[in-house]
Amino acid sequence: MRKKQLSPTHKRDMDIERAFSDLHPPLDAGAAFIEASRCLYCYDAPCINACPTAIDIPTFIHQIRTDNLDGSARTILDANIMGGTCARACPTEILCEGACVLNKGDEKPIRIGALQRRSVDHLMDKVAKNGTHPFQRAPQSGRRLAVIGAGPAGLSFAHRAAMLGHDVTVYEARPKPGGLNEYGLAAYKMVDDFAQKEIDFLLGIGGISIKYGKKLGEDFSLSDLKKQYDGVFIGIGLGGSGTLGIPGEDLDGVEPALSFIEHLRQAKQKSHVKCGRHVVVIGGGNTAIDAAIQSKKLGAETVTLVYRRGDDSMSATAWERDLARLNDVQIRTWARPSSIGGDQKADHIMFERTKIIDGRLQGTGETYRLTADLILKAIGQKMLPLGLGDLQIKNGRIVVDDQYQTSMPGIYAGGDCIQSGDDLTVQAVQDGKLAALAIDQALTRNDAQPPVAAHSGKGGA
Amino acid sequence: MADLSCRIAGIDSINPFWLASAPPTDKKYNVVRAFQKGWGGVVWKTLGVDPPVVNVTSRYGLHKDFKGATIGINNIELISDRPLDVNLREIEECRREWPDRVIIGSMMAEMDEQAWKELAIRIANSGVHGIELNLGCPHGMCERGMGSAIGQVPEMVEKTTRWVREVVDLPVFTKLTPNITDILVPAEAALAGGAHAVSLINTVNSIVSVDLDAMAPDPMIDGKGTHGGYCGSAVKPIALNMVAEIARNAATRDLEISAIGGINTWRDAAEFIALGASGVQVCTAAMLYGFRIVEDMIAGLSAFMDEKGYKTLDDFRGRAVANTVDWNELNMNFDLKARIDEESCIECGRCHIACEDTSHQAIRIEAKDDGGRRFVVIDDDCVGCNLCMHVCPVDQCIEMEPVANGLPHLTWPDHPKNPAHKAVAESV
Ligand SMILES: Cc1cc2nc3c(=O)[nH]c(=O)nc-3n(C[C@H](O)[C@H](O)[C@H](O)COP(=O)(O)OP(=O)(O)OC[C@H]3O[C@@H](n4cnc5c(N)ncnc54)[C@H](O)[C@@H]3O)c2cc1C
Ligand SMILES: Cc1cc2nc3c(=O)[nH]c(=O)nc-3n(C[C@H](O)[C@H](O)[C@H](O)COP(=O)(O)O)c2cc1C
Ligand code: SF4
Ligand code: SF4
Ligand code: SF4
Numbered sequence: 045m046r047k048k049q050l051s052p053t054h055k056r057d058m059d060i061e062r063a064f065s066d067l068h069p070p071l072d073a074g075a076a077f078i079e080a081s082r083c084l085y086c087y088d089a090p091c092i093n094a095c096p097t098a099i100d101i102p103t104f105i106h107q108i109r110t111d112n113l114d115g116s117a118r119t120i121l122d123a124n125i126m127g128g129t130c131a132r133a134c135p136t137e138i139l140c141e142g143a144c145v146l147n148k149g150d151e152k153p154i155r156i157g158a159l160q161r162r163s164v165d166h167l168m169d170k171v172a173k174n175g176t177h178p179f180q181r182a183p184q185s186g187r188r189l190a191v192i193g194a195g196p197a198g199l200s201f202a203h204r205a206a207m208l209g210h211d212v213t214v215y216e217a218r219p220k221p222g223g224l225n226e227y228g229l230a231a232y233k234m235v236d237d238f239a240q241k242e243i244d245f246l247l248g249i250g251g252i253s254i255k256y257g258k259k260l261g262e263d264f265s266l267s268d269l270k271k272q273y274d275g276v277f278i279g280i281g282l283g284g285s286g287t288l289g290i291p292g293e294d295l296d297g298v299e300p301a302l303s304f305i306e307h308l309r310q311a312k313q314k315s316h317v318k319c320g321r322h323v324v325v326i327g328g329g330n331t332a333i334d335a336a337i338q339s340k341k342l343g344a345e346t347v348t349l350v351y352r353r354g355d356d357s358m359s360a361t362a363w364e365r366d367l368a369r370l371n372d373v374q375i376r377t378w379a380r381p382s383s384i385g386g387d388q389k390a391d392h393i394m395f396e397r398t399k400i401i402d403g404r405l406q407g408t409g410e411t412y413r414l415t416a417d418l419i420l421k422a423i424g425q426k427m428l429p430l431g432l433g434d435l436q437i438k439n440g441r442i443v444v445d446d447q448y449q450t451s452m453p454g455i456y457a458g459g460d461c462i463q464s465g466d467d468l469t470v471q472a473v474q475d476g477k478l479a480a481l482a483i484d485q486a487l488t489r490n491d492a493q494p495p496v497a498a499h500s501g502k503g504g505a
Numbered sequence: 506m507a508d509l510s511c512r513i514a515g516i517d518s519i520n521p522f523w524l525a526s527a528p529p530t531d532k533k534y535n536v537v538r539a540f541q542k543g544w545g546g547v548v549w550k551t552l553g554v555d556p557p558v559v560n561v562t563s564r565y566g567l568h569k570d571f572k573g574a575t576i577g578i579n580n581i582e583l584i585s586d587r588p589l590d591v592n593l594r595e596i597e598e599c600r601r602e603w604p605d606r607v608i609i610g611s612m613m614a615e616m617d618e619q620a621w622k623e624l625a626i627r628i629a630n631s632g633v634h635g636i637e638l639n640l641g642c643p644h645g646m647c648e649r650g651m652g653s654a655i656g657q658v659p660e661m662v663e664k665t666t667r668w669v670r671e672v673v674d675l676p677v678f679t680k681l682t683p684n685i686t687d688i689l690v691p692a693e694a695a696l697a698g699g700a701h702a703v704s705l706i707n708t709v710n711s712i713v714s715v716d717l718d719a720m721a722p723d724p725m726i727d728g729k730g731t732h733g734g735y736c737g738s739a740v741k742p743i744a745l746n747m748v749a750e751i752a753r754n755a756a757t758r759d760l761e762i763s764a765i766g767g768i769n770t771w772r773d774a775a776e777f778i779a780l781g782a783s784g785v786q787v788c789t790a791a792m793l794y795g796f797r798i799v800e801d802m803i804a805g806l807s808a809f810m811d812e813k814g815y816k817t818l819d820d821f822r823g824r825a826v827a828n829t830v831d832w833n834e835l836n837m838n839f840d841l842k843a844r845i846d847e848e849s850c851i852e853c854g855r856c857h858i859a860c861e862d863t864s865h866q867a868i869r870i871e872a873k874d875d876g877g878r879r880f881v882v883i884d885d886d887c888v889g890c891n892l893c894m895h896v897c898p899v900d901q902c903i904e905m906e907p908v909a910n911g912l913p914h915l916t917w918p919d920h921p922k923n924p925a926h927k928a929v930a931e932s933v
Contacts, residue, residue, distance in 0.1 A: 081573055084855060087853070087854030087857055088878075090877075145851040145852055146851070148851040148852065149899060
């Protein structure tokens with residue numbers, strides 16, 4: 045159990061709360077107009093092609109310029125119903141902004157994410173006040189679809205399917221929806237309970253019900269759902285964290301970075317979250333960077349991120365690495381952990397230096413020691429194949445065809461639990477959207493067949 | 506350094522930059538600040554017969570472009586709303602305190618000979634260098650039979666000009682309204698009335714925008730709006746053409762021109778001078794940015810003249826007039842093709858979509874090995890219209906290259922495809 049205690053460096057609680065304020069404060073109307081005015085309104089723009097959800101970026105920016113903010117938001121949300129989270133969390137430097145043609149000139153790229161946030165926030169605020177969801181549902185199809193997992197993939201699927209006229213029931217293992225939007229994304233990207241606000245907005249379309257505390261493989265099975273619904277979508281993400289497999293891993297003070305972030309995201313007051321004095325984060329991805337920065341913000345004296353290969357191999361983008369360094373995170377490369385020491389509680393960790401020898405990453409035998417009372421493991425998430433039964437799985441992910449259908453007809457999957465693109469929120473949203481369109485097409489093709497579950501009463505589980 | 510002094514209608518000015526008759530020249534306070542910044546002269550805010558007019562609030566509407574920059578303003582202000590003797594006293598003081606600067610008195614009155622003559626005499630007695638007849642205000646004053654109501658009737662233009670000429674021994678500038686179909690008609694009327702110079706243009710009649718919440722034009726006065734006078738950058742092209750028309754026309758060629766309309770920079774001013782203007786007047790640019798803009802106008806114009814080797818304004822005045830011709834005198838055999846510099850192209854696609862949707866489908870997109878896009882001009886389809894060059898956001902990325910086709914100069918009247926020409930040829 046986590047106890048309430050003051051952060052180790054006795055920073056005032058207030059300072060900590062402030063440290064977790066919005067990473068990029070929103071643009072006001074004037075700043076948004078000026079930024080929008082820089083956009084060239086490219087034809088067949090490269091930024092669109094670089095967006096996994098293919099948002100019509102030149103059009104939504106043009107709509108900001110013409111003071112049609114509602115229309116701008118609709119352009120975004122039509123392609124990406126979680127445009128609000130994506131505006132906050134996308135690594136735009138490797139997506140749309142990285143592809144902006146202005147990079148080729150001497151100018152900075154358009155701040156697409158910031159503009160997107162401006163439009164979506166505007167419409168979401170408006171909808172929160174007047175309650176009118178911007179999209180209408182097609183006439184009721186009489187079809188019922190089940191979704192497993194209320195993460196971005198599952199919710200995007202649910203929204204698009206509801207829009208197409210189907211009724212959707214979502215089964216979620218946890219007590220809250222959102223998946224990593226709620227439990228994983230860095231706190232300073234998702235201030236003011238944005239994940240839940242966005243989900244309220246998304247559910248405003250109607251036709252979607254969520255059952256919480258329902259876990260596939262424990263509370264229901266795939267075949268239950270298959271019997272009761274016309275189609276099933278699996279969006280369970282990657283629930284398991286990788287292990288190091290080294291001595292001392294079970295000591296107190298060693299935990300998955302994701303659970304550390306999760307506690308932080310769920311804490312009513314960030315300053316009440318327990319952190320170490322000397323934090324070591326192992327890993328080179330997004331999660332490692334986020335865990336490291338957030339430890340520092342909680343008041344850790346030293347935060348060291350150790351990655352087994354070189355800077356360029358890290359899956360965290362250059363921008364994210366810079367952000368970490370700016371936040372006083374030490375990044376050490378070319379070393380892997382060999383053991384963790386301490387008496388019940390971890391107090392240090394040993395690393396072995398690494399090198400590429402004969403094309404393979406190998407230890408050199410040379411070691412060093414870092415003092416550490418909190419060790420966060422961020423060496424990748426794994427899919428937990430709980431309840432997936434005979435579904436074909438490859439490289440730890442569910443196999444799907446180009447229509448997002450798994451090896452079992454009528455069962456679709458998307459998001460992190462399949463191998464579609466990068467493990468990013470925006471990709472999960474795209475998967476969910478496309479899978480919904482695919483199921484809809486398949487159902488329309490099969491219109492001759494009567495809906496399976498139309499009269500079967502309550503959903504199972 | 507180039508000599509910027511100029512002489513217009515016999516009046517010497519230290520430079521060609523005057524402030525037009527408008528709020529910037531409304532009173533001594535403004536005029537003194539303008540002279541301090543370096544303006545060569547002012548045309549005092551138009552004076553009328555007492556009692557002074559009364560203005561409304563608000564008075565301005567703005568026209569903005571795509572990027573939010575002001576391209577024009579619209580006003581519904583009337584002439585000076587201060588008593589005549591207050592204005593005349595201040596004019597006298599300014600004349601005394603700033604002997605090297607020009608002050609022109611602007612005036613208007615109803616179509617009454619005595620009113621025009623008495624007012625002209627009073628203004629002349631204040632010591633002004635010349636008198637400008639405001640025959641252009643297209644809002645408010647015209648409803649009282651003044652301003653453009655006079656400027657739109659050639660006989661009245663001639664008459665008012667003559668009335669003033671008859672009673673004062675000063676240079677007379679007749680200020681023309683652009684709210685007519687052919688500027689040469691009022692210009693010739695002014696000349697017939699004895700004007701030493703014409704000033705043009707006054708504002709263009711306009712409604713600048715409609716407030717869609719209130720469902721009324723801007724600017725709004727208690728829920729209602731009216732048409733007003735449009736000015737600023739957007740009217741420069743209209744003014745340039747009207748100035749060129751007068752400068753090219755045999756009958757008005759020798760009429761001196763004080764050019765007005767959308768002048769923001771030294772370059773704008775130089776363009777008007779190249780089309781024959783002796784000096785220029787500025788209003789909107791000063792209203793938007795303050796009197797300090799004249800400093801760069803002076804510095805920029807002299808740098809340009811030094812660069813080109815022009816020692817005085819007369820060295821380039823009117824130089825573009827001979828090259829401003831009728832369409833019928835253009836060379837039909839001249840041919841240009843667009844050339845895209847792949848190196849500097851940033852692949853925005855603007856040239857393609859402009860040509861594809863609205864011109865001649867002459868820019869093709871090809872896939873590049875690096876995943877990018879190459880924009881290629883199809884010479885056979887390119888008509889050399891320039892559209893792509895203008896929409897391209899990268900400076901000098903698209904250039905228009907003349908085709909060395911070896912063909913002789915050929916005008917439309919002589920062109921084999923001209924039906925009229927054929928008829929002539931056959932009838933011979
Ligand atoms: C720490 C961290 C930071 C990240 N930061 C970013 C970022 O800044 N930007 C970005 O674009 N991406 C980021 N990502 C990646 C992004 O969060 C994921 O790609 C995205 O959330 C995947 O969505 P998903 O719907 O597939 O899965 P998830 O978000 O994981 O959602 C899966 C849902 O399924 C539920 N579930 C799981 N198993 C079951 C079961 N058996 N039965 C019922 N329900 C189940 C879960 O409770 C969860 O609600 C980050 C990831 C992590 C871990
Ligand atoms: C607010 C305002 C008031 C004006 N008042 C007068 C006036 O009293 N007399 C006059 O001759 N012209 C008046 N004008 C017209 C200007 O002198 C000038 O001809 C016109 O604005 C075009 O020049 P610009 O584009 O530099 O502004 C006025 C213009 C404005 C904007
Ligand atoms: S590439 Fe850049 S400039 Fe072009 S449309 Fe996209 S954001 Fe605008
Ligand atoms: S000059 Fe005109 S016709 Fe030629 S490529 Fe450009 S836009 Fe097309
Ligand atoms: S408009 Fe200019 S920069 Fe854009 S694609 Fe065409 S040539 Fe390239």
